[in-house]
Amino acid sequence: YIQSLIHLAQQALLAAGLPGQIDGRPKHLFSIYQKMARRSVSFDEIFDLTAVRIVTDTKMNCYAILGLLHSIWPPVPGRFKDYIATPRSNLYQSLHTTVVGPQGEYVEFQIRTADMHRINEYGVAAHWLYKEPGKIGGRDEQVFSWLRQFVEWHKDLADNRQFMDSVKLDLFHDVVFVFTPTGEVREIPVGATPLDFAYAIHTEIGDQCVGAKINGKLVPLRYQLSSGDMVEILTSPSQVPHRGWLKFVRTSRAKTKIKHWIKVEEQKRALELGRRLLEQEFRRHNLPVAQSLKSDRLSSMAKAKGSETVEELIRQVGFGRLSPDQIVSHFYEGPEQGPSPSTKGVSHSPQxxxxxxxxxxxxxxxxxxxxxxxxxxxxxxxxxxxxxxxxxxxxxxxxxxxxxxxxxxxxxxxxxxxxxxxDSELDGTHSVEVSVLTLDRTGVLAKVSAGISHCQANITRAEISTREDRKAVLDFVIEVKNTAHLELILQEIQRVDGILSAKRVRGW
Incomplete structure (x- = not known):
């Protein structure tokens, strides 16, 4: 059985172009008994009855072979140990994984490089003697330097917990190696999350990421990946990036892609809102909407305000940096022209x-x-x-x-x-601030703006923000005649599908 297993593994390595020397052995009966007694477990809980060792050339190929084995035989959850990223105190290094073999039996694979194998089998001193006398490489010099420091720690730190913390800190690495569901190895920074992994694969996968499975188990998006994790990204076409993701992603690629999407989306919303606000202001001043938006006056004002295009000028209105009244006033105020005939009779009060x-x-x-x-x-x-x-x-x-x-x-x-x-005879408008909580859906902003316009009210300012829970907050400054007019507007807003609440606020 072991020889057939070795043959299958060897064929898989050759097909993948990965070098490796393979041998195997069954666990001795007395060793099984000792392990059962030492760990107080039953025979069914012994997973390394059959063990196969693969010795390859580089550390990267160790992880590549691990991914290859997991793509051939399903791994047993919780039975993976990465002693390469975190060696034992005796400098033992190897990857250990248990899979369900071709006949449904548990098989343990140990994957290591030739250098690791020499240290594991014969010790650090033997590995040193293996080198030519007087020619100790830089890596060996680092090993013996680490051993001397290890002995110093053992003497200086009486507390075992402090000693282990020091050892772990010294063994900390800058990167971890994780696997795609197809067994491909990916190198990512320590502390990276499934979201970082998703953006490393493809921007669209990152944008549509709704969750992740690590080694077959669902985990939150802020989960920090470890070496040897098998990462499966769950996506949905309706998912979009959230500003809250920036709080826990680690890689610059993920941060850049999220910020870019948010910027583009905010510009779209600002353009939509700015256009509606301008259309309302044009109608209020009896100006032709379509002609005004395409007029040379608007283009000249865009240049005067430092905007390269009319669309950019309209976005400034949507962002609240320019008021619609400032734009419209340009149509009937000029050095050579008086008020436009279409604006006659329109009064502009101090308020x-x-x-x-x-x-x-x-x-x-x-x-x-x-x-x-x-x-x-x-x-x-x-x-x-x-x-x-x-x-x-x-x-x-x-x-x-x-x-x-x-x-x-x-x-x-x-x-x-x-x-x-x-004054009971008061006739005019006053500005109030209204905050609307809504589901983050397409078209909600347009419907809310239309509802406010239907109540004969004017929007003078608007701010839009999205939350991580797929909700949006729409903050408006609206001109109302009185409390009855305000109540009518709030009721009209609450009739819009997707609105969770609409209320007046005393300052944002």
Whole structure:
């Protein structure tokens, strides 16, 4: 049986072009008995009844032969030991793996180089004597230097745990060797994760990675790979990279690919949102949307703002770096032209240019409207909600909502608090901040923007961010008439499929 097994292994090595000298032996009955007694296990739990040794030329070929054997015969989970990456204290080095052989029996393979075999069989001194007298190579010099340091540690460190920690630290390697399901060897940095491995194989596999199996068992994506691991990547066409992946990937390739995807996706979303915001602003000023987006005025403004293309200018609007009003104002403000006929009758109030500044007569104090007032930036109240005034030094009266987060601190000076009320004849808009939590789906942003527009409300600013749990947060600044108008907008947003919550916030 052993000879037939050796023959099969030899044929596999020849077919793969891997050099190797193979021999084998059955375990002696007395050795089996000793192992059963020493480990208190049954006969069925002895996995090395049959052992085959393969001696090859290089360390890389050791791992290549290991991958080849695992592709021919299934490995037994938990029965792999890498003594090459982490040698024993006596400098023993070898790869040990147990597979299910051709007749369903457990077979242990030991794979090593000729140098490792000489040290394992005859000891370090014999390996030294094997060299020509007086000609000790650099590797042998390092071995004996390590042995001298090993003896010093043993003398200096009385605590066995500290001694072992020192030994492990000295044996730490910069790379580990892992295998693909087909047995191909891959070299990756220590601390790398299945996600790093996926991006090392192909960018698309990394982008669509949803999980991984290590040696047949499911593991999280942040799992750190070890030498000898068999890595199988699980993918899904609907999966996309997440910003949270950057927190645990190790390789520069994986980080670069993830950042590139996020940048491209953010630009797409910014372009979509910027275009919708501009279209809404064009319609609000009675300007033809299609002609305005293709006009020379927009191209000239793009160059004036430092954008190479109109699309880049629109992205700036989507990112919130430019307001739609700034773009539209370029269409009816010019050194040689007056207002466009299409913009006649459109009024631009101080509040539209300076959010937070109250219209004249918006709030009444003691029955009068002729007091210098301004809305508080911390809570940004809107008509319809309870408010109170706070007298400030040099800035007149600041209007706060009753539930303002800073209101408790203001109550320490009761003399400055005054009763105020909204003017019942108020006609205008106020900016509020709305945060929407949604599933990260295609088209949700467009539907939310359309819902806000359907309620006759204008978006002046928007920010979009995605989370690792495949959810997205849409933050808007919206112009509303009053609390009833705001409530109508929130209800319209919540009707969109995929929306988890929509609420007003007091500052992002």
């Amino acid at each position: 539209q240019k300076f959010p937070g500044l109250l219209r004249e007569g918006s709030v009444k104090f003691g029955g009068t409207k002729d007091v210098l007032m301004q809305l508080s930036k911390c809570c940004k109240p809107v008509p319809g909600e309870p408010i109170r005034g706070y007298i400030t030094r040099g800035r007149g009266l600041t209007i706060h909502a009753i539930d303002c987060p800073n209101f408790q601190s203001l109550e320490w000076d009761h003399n400055r608090l005054v009763e105020v009320e909204w």
